[in-house]
Amino acid sequence: MVWDKSDFFAPKFRSKLMNIAAVKTKKQADAFLNVVRLIYQNDSSYVRPLDNDIEAVFNPDKNTFYQHGEATRWILEDANGRTIGRIAAFINEKKANYEGKRIGGVGFFECIDDYATAEKLFDTAKEWLKERKVTTVDGPINFGENDQYWGLLVEGYTPPSYGMAYNAPYYQSFFEQYGFEVKMEQITNEFSIVxxxxxxxxxxxxxxxxxxxxxxxxxxxxxxxxxxxxxxxxxxxxxxxxxxxxxxxxxxxxxxxxxxxxxxxxxxxxxxxxxxxxxxxxxxxxxxxxxxxxxxxxxxxxxxxxxxxxxxxxxxxxxxxxxxxxxxxxxxxxxxxxxxxxxxxxxxxxxxxxKDIELSWVGDFNEKMLAIHKGLGAKPSKKHITYRLELV
CATH class of the missing domain: 3.40.630.30 (Gcn5-related N-acetyltransferase (GNAT))
Structure with missing residues (x-):
């Protein structure tokens, strides 16, 4: 049998060389935070969230959602030990069981421009959620209220305001290729007061x-x-x-x-x-x-x-x-x-x-609030999407 060197670059082969680990140590937590340096090194619009804010989400002493929920997070390393992706998964028991579904979430997803890497991250989070009997996955969302880190940016790649989610444009294709479908569009409008x-x-x-x-x-x-x-x-x-x-x-x-x-x-x-x-x-x-x-x-x-x-x-x-x-x-x-x-x-x-007022964000279902935005003379500036993946 002749070995084709191109097999080494095949997605399934690369996936086997990756190492995914739950964040347990300070070193792993730092890697979870710092992977954004690799992802956004050439993106002048990216604004890195404060490390303290992200870490607070995963601290039971600072996040009240741990009183009625559970969360975990992972980092993904390549064969050379370089962190190339991250993801978190969580379940909020107050909202998990609704209309015959058991709903969990994924978020804080970051990944190099490689679908095999994204798939490994999604698979890991999905298996953790399935172990907790989850049938439906929403993402990317926050383990907290929806005013921060909620939705996938698909339009308006300008510097984000505080708390608003920002991501690489290619993430949309990763979510959709994996099977996520649009649950809700999140509309952001903006106007000038100059x-x-x-x-x-x-x-x-x-x-x-x-x-x-x-x-x-x-x-x-x-x-x-x-x-x-x-x-x-x-x-x-x-x-x-x-x-x-x-x-x-x-x-x-x-x-x-x-x-x-x-x-x-x-x-x-x-x-x-x-x-x-x-x-x-x-x-x-x-x-x-x-x-x-x-x-x-x-x-x-x-x-x-x-x-x-x-x-x-x-x-x-x-x-x-x-x-x-x-x-x-x-x-x-x-x-x-x-x-x-x-x-x-x-x-x-x-x-x-x-000089500028950003109205963010409003769900596409909220006609009353969108009408207020229109009355203010605001124009669309960004769009995020909350996706949903059905596991059964």
């Missing part, structure tokens, strides 16, 4: 304010985290109750989130509305600190912390991300979201150097 707010939008907001003397708006106060966490939780759980497979959030999770964002938050762009004193609506916006973090290579050293504080004070940031907004059902269609975004953007124009 020339002020849309006159139509301002007119609507001011009209609502003039017609509702029982309406009061308040900016977030970091000194009253407990109160605003309670109000946020009540509004959020009521507003999202109608959506598919919704699980109410707990106050502890909101407090944890508020404490996490405290160093970067601008209280004036997180606004709450009260009708006759009752919490009715909120909008949460965050400065796009990725415009500073892009200089840090994921490392929040003492020097980088000082640099961050300095740049934040000098109005270095020129973009704000609207992360989430919502109203209780009984207060919907009253224009409260318009009033709150008006208040937030008024503050932004008056007190910052921000």
């Amino acid at each position: 020339n002020g707010l849309s006159p139509r939008f301002v007119k609507i907001a001011e009209y609502v304010i003039s017609k509702r003397p029982n309406l009061e708006t308040k900016p977030f106060d970091p000194k009253q985290i407990d109160k605003f966490a309670e109000d946020f939780m009540n509004i959020y759980n009521s507003a999202w109750a109608e959506f598919e497979n919704f699980t109410p959030i707990k106050k502890d999770y909101v407090i944890e989130t508020f404490k996490k964002i405290k160093p970067i938050v601008d209280p004036g762009i997180i606004q709450f509305a009260y009708v006759n004193g009752e919490p009715a609506s909120f909008v949460m916006c965050l400065p796009d600190v990725n415009q500073i973090f892009q200089k840090f290579d994921g490392k929040l050293t003492l020097w980088n912390k000082l640099k961050f504080l300095y740049l934040k004070k000098t109005n270095f940031i020129e973009r704000v991300r609207v992360v989430v907004m919502g109203s209780k059902p009984e207060f919907q269609n009253m224009g409260l979201e318009s009033v709150l975004t008006y208040r937030a953007f008024q503050h932004t124009i008056k007190n910052t150097n921000v």
